[in-house]
Amino acid sequence: xxxxxxxxxxxxxxxxxxxxxxxxxxxxxxxxxxxxxxxxxxxxxxxxxxxxxxxxxxxxxxxxxxxxxxxxxxxxxxxxxxxxxxxxxxxxxxxxxxxxxxxxxxxxxxxxxxxxxxxxxxxxxxxxxxxxxxx
Amino acid sequence: xxxxxxxxxxxxxxxxxxxxxxxxxxxxxxxxxxxxxxxxxxxxxxxxxxxxxxxxxxxxxxxxxxxxxxxxxxxxxxxxxxxxxxxxxxxxxxxxxxxxxxxxxxxxxxxxxxxxxxxxxxxxxxxxxxxxxxx
DNA sequence: TTTTTAAGAGAGACTAATTCTCATTTGCAT
DNA sequence: ATGCAAATGAGAATTAGTCTCTCTTAAAAA
Numbered sequence: 001x002x003x004x005x006x007x008x009x010x011x012x013x014x015x016x017x018x019x020x021x022x023x024x025x026x027x028x029x030x031x032x033x034x035x036x037x038x039x040x041x042x043x044x045x046x047x048x049x050x051x052x053x054x055x056x057x058x059x060x061x062x063x064x065x066x067x068x069x070x071x072x073x074x075x076x077x078x079x080x081x082x083x084x085x086x087x088x089x090x091x092x093x094x095x096x097x098x099x100x101x102x103x104x105x106x107x108x109x110x111x112x113x114x115x116x117x118x119x120x121x122x123x124x125x126x127x128x129x130x131x132x133x134x135x
Numbered sequence: 136x137x138x139x140x141x142x143x144x145x146x147x148x149x150x151x152x153x154x155x156x157x158x159x160x161x162x163x164x165x166x167x168x169x170x171x172x173x174x175x176x177x178x179x180x181x182x183x184x185x186x187x188x189x190x191x192x193x194x195x196x197x198x199x200x201x202x203x204x205x206x207x208x209x210x211x212x213x214x215x216x217x218x219x220x221x222x223x224x225x226x227x228x229x230x231x232x233x234x235x236x237x238x239x240x241x242x243x244x245x246x247x248x249x250x251x252x253x254x255x256x257x258x259x260x261x262x263x264x265x266x267x268x269x270x
Numbered sequence: 271t272t273t274t275t276a277a278g279a280g281a282g283a284c285t286a287a288t289t290c291t292c293a294t295t296t297g298c299a300t
Numbered sequence: 301a302t303g304c305a306a307a308t309g310a311g312a313a314t315t316a317g318t319c320t321c322t323c324t325t326a327a328a329a330a
Contacts, residue, residue: 005297005306027287041309046288048307062197067287079243088243092236094229098252101227107257108214108223115250117233122242140277140326162316176280181317183278202316 004051009040013048017058023068023087063087063116077115083124090117139186144175148183152193158203158222198222198251212250218259225252 004010016033017024024032030045049069052058059070063080072089079088099110139145151168152159159167165180184204187193194208198215203222212225234245 007307009308044308062200065197065202067200079237079241079245088241090237090241092240094233098229102214102225102252105227106214106223106225107260108252108254109260110214110252110254112254113250113252115248117237117243117245117248119243119245119247125242125244142278144279179279
């Protein structure tokens with residue numbers, strides 16, 4: 001991690017990301033922070049988001065062309081509900097075989113992968129069940 | 136597929152995508168087409184790319200925040216080489232268990248997924264082998 | 271074939287998201 | 301306390317893509 005000074009703004013930004021629901025875009029985060037801390041400018045938010053990603057403190061995901069930030073950095077995937085648009089963290093283990101299969105077939109050395117699953121989340125499935133005629 | 140008129144421009148765009156190396160961005164495609172067919176305007180390229188994606192003729196991928204177009208539409212994943220930046224189509228079969236695992240753990244119905252693998256392609260691995268002291 | 275007409279094209283205005291610039295402020299080492 | 305590099309804020313610039321509006325043209329109808 002690079003040498004950083006601790007500023008009020010950076011603290012506010014990080015606190016907001018940690019405390020809030022996940023997967024906000026920069027703009028959403030900006031609006032959220034505006035509510036309680038109008039001191040923090042938009043450039044500062046973009047600048048800090050970039051730094052936090054570079055430092056591996058948070059991670060960046062792109063869903064449907066929109067860049068979003070995720071406080072979760074460890075190993076996980078994402079599930080995007082095509083009905084409500086919700087983005088959910090998914091923790092399943094399918095690490096194992098990929099690297100070997102790809103090495104054997106292509107000679108490529110894989111050190112990381114990302115998976116986005118698309119479908120219908122449980123909330124939306126339940127909602128649908130109550131109005132089956134709409135399906 | 137929606138009703139479409141066949142125009143010279145659309146043909147040029149589609150031909151260029153089909154004939155060229157894969158995974159160009161809109162801008163790259165525009166520059167490429169400019170070389171041989173300066174008739175085709177940028178709006179037309181964007182408009183047609185969108186239509187072709189909507190019609191399922193080509194597919195759209197986002198790599199490192201950049202939207203790219205892929206003439207391959209069937210089932211496949213992508214491998215991104217972190218050394219040369221190359222994007223390769225990967226065809227491996229790991230469809231099977233995902234949907235069931237996610238349904239059991241989260242109650243989410245998965246109907247599709249995308250995987251991006253990151254690592255070092257064979258070309259770049261070979262290049263490295265010849266200069267091991269740099270690693 | 272000519273005529274008609276709506277889809278498509280082209281130029282460039284517009285928009286949204288993000289980065290950059292630069293003058294000002296501020297955390298922190300001395 | 302002082303100095304200075306790092307960080308901030310405001311807004312300009314950039315980028316990627318969409319929209320608008322007029323002109324052109326593929327192709328259906330006459």
